[in-house]
Amino acid sequence: MKKSTAAFQWSDAWLFLAIGFAASQRPASLGEVITTADGIQHAVITRDELNGGIGRLERAGYITYTQDGLAVTTLGRTLFLESARAGTAHRTRQAEIERALSAVPWSPDWFSAQALNGELDVISLDTYNEAIARRGT
Secondary structure (H helix, E strand, O other): OOOOOOOOEHHHHHHHHHHHHHOOOOOEOHHHHHHHHHHHHOOOOOHHHHHHHHHHHHHOOOEEEEOOEEEEOHHHHHHHHHHHHHOOOHHHHHHHHHHHHOOEOOOOOOOOHHHHOOOOOOOOHHHHHHHHHHOOO
16 A cells, blocks of 8 residues: 655644653653643544554654654654744644644644545554553553
8 A cells, every 4th residue: 555645734743742742761652642642632632643643754754653662753853842942832832843844734624534644554443442441540
């Protein structure tokens, strides 16, 4: 299957910020990233948002996803730190990352399946459900 060359979505910035916080010292588990994302938006990031964002962010060189977990690359760390110049509030930093990625912004017509946008499934339904069940424990 051909990998997507789709534009970044607003949810990619949300995911990236969550990975940046959760993986500050070591690669973060999927559960840690989901929990951190929930703390930023007060919403649970969907499997489509994860799969779409991981594909686009990894291909662009901002993150890695391995058996050890999700981590920010050197390029990603630069973006993460630069987002702090916009302010310390999470939503402010997310907006700055959206701007830096030229991400398609959120709209009232948004639905999470748009985030997948042709990307490959790297997170299976079982893996996602297990991470959701384990978060916060």
